[in-house]
Amino acid sequence: MSQPLLELFAREHPAFIHLPLGLVIALPVAMVLSFKSRHPAGWTRTAFFIALLAFAGGFLALSSGLLWGRQIALIPSGSFFPLVASEAQVVQKMLQLHEIAAAVGTALGALCVLLLWRAVRRDRGRDPDAAAPRRRFADRGVGAAAFSVCLLWLASWAFCGKLGGIMVFGNEATNKAAAAMDAARKADAEADLPIRALDYASLEPAQPAALRSKAHGNRWGRVWVTASGIDAYQAGKPLPSGAYAVLSTVEDAKGKPGQDPGPLYMRETLTDGTSAFLLYWPRVPEAARTETGGEDSVYWRSPSEKLAACAGCHATAGPASATPR
Ligand code: HEC
Incomplete structure (x- = not known):
C-alpha cells in the first residue's frame, strides 16, 4: 500500500471495527436458528460464513489499530504494546487492555470458525431443507461448543470496543489524567531551561578554584552544592x-x-533517594558533537536514556567513581 493509503487505513480504525463487530453480534442469531429443526444445515453454513467474514474483518481492524497506535506514537515503532511507565498513564494502560481483549477475541474467533467448519463438513451432502437428524441437543446445528465460543468472542470484542470508545471520546479517568499532565507541565518551571542549574552561582562552591575533571570530558570545572547538601x-x-x-x-x-x-552538569537527590541527572549544553562546538551523538544543542534530563552514562559512574547518591561500573 502507498503511504497516504496506509495512513488512511490506520486513521480510519474507529470506522473499520464496526463491520466485524456487527457480524459478531449477528452471529449468535444465525447460530440459535441452526438449533431449530428447520434448515439446520443451511443456518450452520450461514453462521460459518458470517464468522469467517467477522474474523477476516477483525484481522484488518487489528492491523489498522496497531498502525494507528504507532502513527500517533502511543505504541513504540517495532513493538506491539504501549510502554506503561507509571500508574498515571491511564490511556496507555487502557490501550494495553484494549489490545489484549482484541487479540483474545480474535483467537476465540479463529476457534469458532474452526468449530463451524467442522459442523459444515459434518452436514456436507445432506439436503439443507431436510429435517434435522435426531441428535443430542449439544450436537445439533452449529453445536453448543461453537455457540459458547461465539458468546465469549462477542464478550471480548464488546469489552475491547467499550475501552476503544473511552479512548476516543474520553471519560472521567482519561480527562483527569490529561488535566494532571497539563498541571504537571505548568508546574515544571524547568521544562524549557534548567533554571536551577543556570543559577549555580547562588550555591555554595565546593572548591576554591577550577579543577580539571577527567570524568567529564577533561574539562575545567567547579562544583556548586545547595546549602542543604554542602556539609x-x-x-x-x-x-x-x-x-x-x-x-x-x-x-x-x-x-x-x-x-x-x-556543558553544565547537575545531579539531584530526589525524595525517594534516587538520583536525577541533567546535562545542559546550549551550544555544542562542532568538534565536540561526537559527545552528543551529533546534536548541536543539548538539554537532557532524567529519565532520558541519553543520560545512562551518568548513572554508570554515579550509581549511588554518594561520591562518584572515576570509572563507569
Ligand atoms: C566516567 C565516570 C563519570 C561519568 C560518565 C559522569 N560522571 Fe559526574 N562525576 C564523576 C566523578 C568522579 C565526579 C567527581 C568530580 C570529578 O572527579 O570530576 C563527578 C562529579 C559530578 C558532579 C559534581 C557533584 C559530585 O557529585 O561530585 C556532577 C553534578 C556530575 N558529576 C554530573 C554528571 C552528569 C549529569 C553526568 C552525565 C551527563 C556525569 N556526571 C557523568 C564521574 C562521572
Missing part, C-alpha cells in the same frame, strides 16, 4: 533528599581553563 558533600556522604550539585565547566585552552563555557 554532606564535603564529608563525602550522599546528598540529602532535595539537595543538588552542579558542575559548571569551561572548555580547555591548551591545558588552562579557557573562555568558552562547557
Whole structure:
C-alpha cells in the first residue's frame, strides 16, 4: 500500500471495527436458528460464513489499530504494546487492555470458525431443507461448543470496543489524567531551561578554584552544592533528599581553563533517594558533537536514556567513581 493509503487505513480504525463487530453480534442469531429443526444445515453454513467474514474483518481492524497506535506514537515503532511507565498513564494502560481483549477475541474467533467448519463438513451432502437428524441437543446445528465460543468472542470484542470508545471520546479517568499532565507541565518551571542549574552561582562552591575533571570530558570545572547538601558533600556522604550539585565547566585552552563555557552538569537527590541527572549544553562546538551523538544543542534530563552514562559512574547518591561500573 502507498503511504497516504496506509495512513488512511490506520486513521480510519474507529470506522473499520464496526463491520466485524456487527457480524459478531449477528452471529449468535444465525447460530440459535441452526438449533431449530428447520434448515439446520443451511443456518450452520450461514453462521460459518458470517464468522469467517467477522474474523477476516477483525484481522484488518487489528492491523489498522496497531498502525494507528504507532502513527500517533502511543505504541513504540517495532513493538506491539504501549510502554506503561507509571500508574498515571491511564490511556496507555487502557490501550494495553484494549489490545489484549482484541487479540483474545480474535483467537476465540479463529476457534469458532474452526468449530463451524467442522459442523459444515459434518452436514456436507445432506439436503439443507431436510429435517434435522435426531441428535443430542449439544450436537445439533452449529453445536453448543461453537455457540459458547461465539458468546465469549462477542464478550471480548464488546469489552475491547467499550475501552476503544473511552479512548476516543474520553471519560472521567482519561480527562483527569490529561488535566494532571497539563498541571504537571505548568508546574515544571524547568521544562524549557534548567533554571536551577543556570543559577549555580547562588550555591555554595565546593572548591576554591577550577579543577580539571577527567570524568567529564577533561574539562575545567567547579562544583556548586545547595546549602542543604554542602556539609554532606564535603564529608563525602550522599546528598540529602532535595539537595543538588552542579558542575559548571569551561572548555580547555591548551591545558588552562579557557573562555568558552562547557556543558553544565547537575545531579539531584530526589525524595525517594534516587538520583536525577541533567546535562545542559546550549551550544555544542562542532568538534565536540561526537559527545552528543551529533546534536548541536543539548538539554537532557532524567529519565532520558541519553543520560545512562551518568548513572554508570554515579550509581549511588554518594561520591562518584572515576570509572563507569
Ligand atoms: C566516567 C565516570 C563519570 C561519568 C560518565 C559522569 N560522571 Fe559526574 N562525576 C564523576 C566523578 C568522579 C565526579 C567527581 C568530580 C570529578 O572527579 O570530576 C563527578 C562529579 C559530578 C558532579 C559534581 C557533584 C559530585 O557529585 O561530585 C556532577 C553534578 C556530575 N558529576 C554530573 C554528571 C552528569 C549529569 C553526568 C552525565 C551527563 C556525569 N556526571 C557523568 C564521574 C562521572
